[in-house]
Amino acid sequence: MSGWDSAACWIRMCAKPRSDKNAMNWKKNDLTTVRITDIGINGEGIGKIDGFTLFVRDAVPGDLAEVRLMKLKKHYGYARLEHLLEASEDRVVPSCPVAGPCGGCQLQHLSYEAQLAWKEQQVRNDLIRIGGFENPPVHPIIGMDQPLHYRNKAQFPIGYDREGRLAAGFFAAHSHRIIPLVTASGGHQSDVPDITCGIGKEINTAILKTVLNWMLKYRIPAYQEDTHEGVVRHVLIRCGYHTDEVLVCLVINAEKLPYSEVLADMLYDLRCGIVSLSFSSNTKRTNVILGDSYQMIRGQEYMTDRIGGNEFRISPLSFYQVNPQQTERLYRKAVELAQLTGSETVFDLYCGIGTISLSLAEKSAAVYGVEIVPQAIEDARQNALINAVDNVHFYVGKAEEIVPELYAQQGIRADVVVVDPPRKGCDAVLLETMIRMQPERVVYVSCNSSTLARDLKELCGNGFCLEYVQPFDQFSMTTHVETVVLLSRKDA
Numbered sequence: 261m262s263g264w265d266s267a268a269c270w271i272r273m274c275a276k277p278r279s280d281k282n283a284m285n286w287k288k289n290d291l292t293t294v295r296i297t298d299i300g301i302n303g304e305g306i307g308k309i310d311g312f313t314l315f316v317r318d319a320v321p322g323d324l325a326e327v328r329l330m331k332l333k334k335h336y337g338y339a340r341l342e343h344l345l346e347a348s349e350d351r352v353v354p355s356c357p358v359a360g361p362c363g364g365c366q367l368q369h370l371s372y373e374a375q376l377a378w379k380e381q382q383v384r385n386d387l388i389r390i391g392g393f394e395n396p397p398v399h400p401i402i403g404m405d406q407p408l409h410y411r412n413k414a415q416f417p418i419g420y421d422r423e424g425r426l427a428a429g430f431f432a433a434h435s436h437r438i439i440p441l442v443t444a445s446g447g448h449q450s451d452v453p454d455i456t457c458g459i460g461k462e463i464n465t466a467i468l469k470t471v472l473n474w475m476l477k478y479r480i481p482a483y484q485e486d487t488h489e490g491v492v493r494h495v496l497i498r499c500g501y502h503t504d505e506v507l508v509c510l511v512i513n514a515e516k517l518p519y520s521e522v523l524a525d526m527l528y529d530l531r532c533g534i535v536s537l538s539f540s541s542n543t544k545r546t547n548v549i550l551g552d553s554y555q556m557i558r559g560q561e562y563m564t565d566r567i568g569g570n571e572f573r574i575s576p577l578s579f580y581q582v583n584p585q586q587t588e589r590l591y592r593k594a595v596e597l598a599q600l601t602g603s604e605t606v607f608d609l610y611c612g613i614g615t616i617s618l619s620l621a622e623k624s625a626a627v628y629g630v631e632i633v634p635q636a637i638e639d640a641r642q643n644a645l646i647n648a649v650d651n652v653h654f655y656v657g658k659a660e661e662i663v664p665e666l667y668a669q670q671g672i673r674a675d676v677v678v679v680d681p682p683r684k685g686c687d688a689v690l691l692e693t694m695i696r697m698q699p700e701r702v703v704y705v706s707c708n709s710s711t712l713a714r715d716l717k718e719l720c721g722n723g724f725c726l727e728y729v730q731p732f733d734q735f736s737m738t739t740h741v742e743t744v745v746l747l748s749r750k751d752a
């Protein structure tokens with residue numbers, strides 16, 4: 261035994277065992293071989309060796325992979341895919357050249373059929389594991405006809421690439437490093453070829469290129485998070501599916517945007533359907549993308565699109581579903597499950613610009629829509645007007661504050677409640693109020709099956725019955741899954 265070896269041995273014998281030592285006695289950078297059997301919530305492949313769980317990015321179920329260990333905890337760890345020893349039958353070549361590093365998509369290397377099967381199972385598992393339902397009535401997932409280039413909206417961070425070029429793209433997974441799709445550089449450097457995002461609209465590339473060229477020409481710096489300096493933070497682009505109208509909004513770290521008229525000329529010269537150009541001032545150190553308000557540079561304050569026969573005006577700060585084709589199917593199912601006869605009072609909670617509310621209004625006596633973003637409610641009221649719908653009433657505020665007020669103070673009781681909350685699910689006070697109110701039916705539209713399962717457990721423990729679960733793929737290539745659920749009152 262050399263001096264070094266014996267010293268190491270002595271240290272090992274005397275040192276107290278560290279509590280974070282992993283159960284396999286592995287060290288960082290060790291290589292091991294693992295069969296991938298599942299997918300984690302962030303899209304990583306999951307493999308197990310003697311009960312030890314390894315998360316491997318870019319690996320898919322069925323792969324046999326040699327992996328390098330990166331971060332080790334007692335019973336689980338993270339590893340990097342080094343060599344694919346056997347490729348899964350479900351593995352495909354991503355269509356996007358930056359699918360690996362980009363944090364936007366997590367499942368591009370998995371076949372679309374396998375993505376759908378996993379999402380459907382994810383909903384079932386959450387309802388069983390978190391919701392406590394033994395055999396939830398989950399119907400086969402409704403997938404997309406064409407799973408690429410579907411997103412009608414994107415918010416691109418603006419910054420610099422490693423060589424200092426102006427860049428627009430998406431953040432890398434778990435980081436704020438920009439993976440560039442479009443770059444622009446003056447002087448001696450040449451631009452890198454542009455990439456069109458695999459799930460975004462092709463027109464985005466030309467718009468981003470124009471914004472970057474304008475920044476370069478007028479020396480308008482990109483925002484930098486570490487120093488909180490610079491101007492342009494994000495570019496929001498939204499496209500109408502049925503109208504081909506385009507809305508562009510720059511998010512800036514300033515109160516005013518210099519040379520904005522020139523930017524408008526350059527963008528409108530693209531003749532790509534831009535009808536609304538604005539900026540939103542966001543001078544806070546925050547991960548929240550948009551500011552609280554916006555100012556117009558050129559055009560109208562909104563773009564228009566249609567869903568299921570209704571026309572909708574959408575202004576820069578309002579929420580609008582990102583997948584128009586699937587949204588039509590989703591709303592049709594939500595309305596069908598509401599089983600309206602024309603005499604019902606309906607609550608549409610978390611209503612955004614009133615898209616579901618107007619779909620429900622045709623077959624209801626009255627619809628009450630509640631939404632926290634004031635500009636979205638302005639859009640909703642306008643949307644009711646332009647579609648000549650006069651039996652909807654919209655309220656600005658938190659659903660958990662407005663609904664108790666409508667019910668307890670004004671005595672308005674819903675026969676049917678539709679909820680479509682953000683990822684964190686419904687507020688406890690809202691659930692409590694729904695339990696007291698006991699509507700005949702609840703239609704729950706969810707973009708997060710784990711908070712859905714948590715909320716359904718609460719409702720079904722207090723007078724409701726789980727009748728129908730329909731998953732939809734609204735977000736192909738990503739791990740997200742949308743679900744529409746029907747609950748009925750037990751004694752109804």
Ligand code: SAH
Nearest residue numbers: 579581610611612631632658659680681682
């Ligand atoms: N139903 C709409 C919007 C769903 S997205 C549609 O299909 O387009 C969720 C919406 O809930 C967003 O518009 C968000 O602004 C809103 N929201 C978030 N928290 C809220 C709360 N506590 N009360 C009411 N609305 C809320």
